[in-house]
Amino acid sequence: MRQRIYMETKPGLLVIISGPSGVGKGEVCNMLKKLDSNIITSISVTTRKKRPNEIEGINYFFKTMEEYEALKKSGSFLETFEIYENYYGTPKEFVINNIKNGKDILLEIDIQGALHVMKNYKDTVSVFLAPPDCAVLEQRLRGRNTEDEAAINKRLSAAKEELLTMEKYDYIVINSDIESSAKTIKDIIKSEKFKTLRNKELIKNLLKN
Structure with missing residues (x-):
């Protein structure tokens, strides 16, 4: 009984999900949240203008450029990056507070951002979501019907570079099926919580008896 109570109240985990464009990160992450x-x-946090259907604190935390720079200067981000002249950052306080409350935080970010977080926040569980092979990845990218040939080739070239970073991650999950991949990552999270290094208080309590 003591062990069960301890497991229910212990801190959550920061889980990083990365992988090349077109591998299915968003779909797997959405399925994972449905399963757990x-x-x-x-x-x-973003400097991008809020769209009509977006809600503060649900979709993003919207900030002015001045507010964003102040947060960045104060070290409030786990990682920050720029896309099309808009800035995006992962708020350290939001992540840490939810982890303290036992929530597992899913961070779906690009390779560069993931490596930055892993360097600055050591207690992460990092998962590289990979395609079965490059041919499948190309098929998925073309199946979107949203980009021209030059853009597709650029993404495929970038994917080959990103695959070289796989060894820097804790786990590699081949995304052949969305639900199966999500279940695998769910099992990884569960397994991580039973690791000895995450159960020092439990060990200490057991040795007292």
């Missing part, structure tokens, strides 16, 4: 209600997605 304790998993929540980190909400990013």
Whole structure:
């Protein structure tokens, strides 16, 4: 009984999901949240203008450029990056507070951002989501019907570079099927919580008896 109570109240995990464009990160992350209600997605801070259907604190934390720079200067981000002249950052306080409350935080970010977080926040569980092969990845990219040939080739070239970083991650999951991949990552999270290094208080309590 003591062990069960301890497991229910212990801190959550920061889980990083990365992989090349077109591998299916978003679909797997959405399925993972459906399979486990304790998993929540980190909400990013952005300087991008709020769209009519977006809600503050649900979709993003919207900030002016001045506010964003002040947060960045104070070290409030686990990682920050720029896309099309808009800035995005992962708020350290949001992540750490939810982890303290036992929530597992899912961080779906690109390779560069993931490596930065792993360097600055050591207690992460990092998962590289990979395609079965490059041919499948190309098929998925073309199946979107949203980009021209030059853009597809650029993404495929980038994917080959990104695959070289796989060894820097804790786990590699081949995404042949969305639900199967999500279940595998759910099992990884569960297994991580039973690691000896994450159960020092439990060990200490057992040795007292």
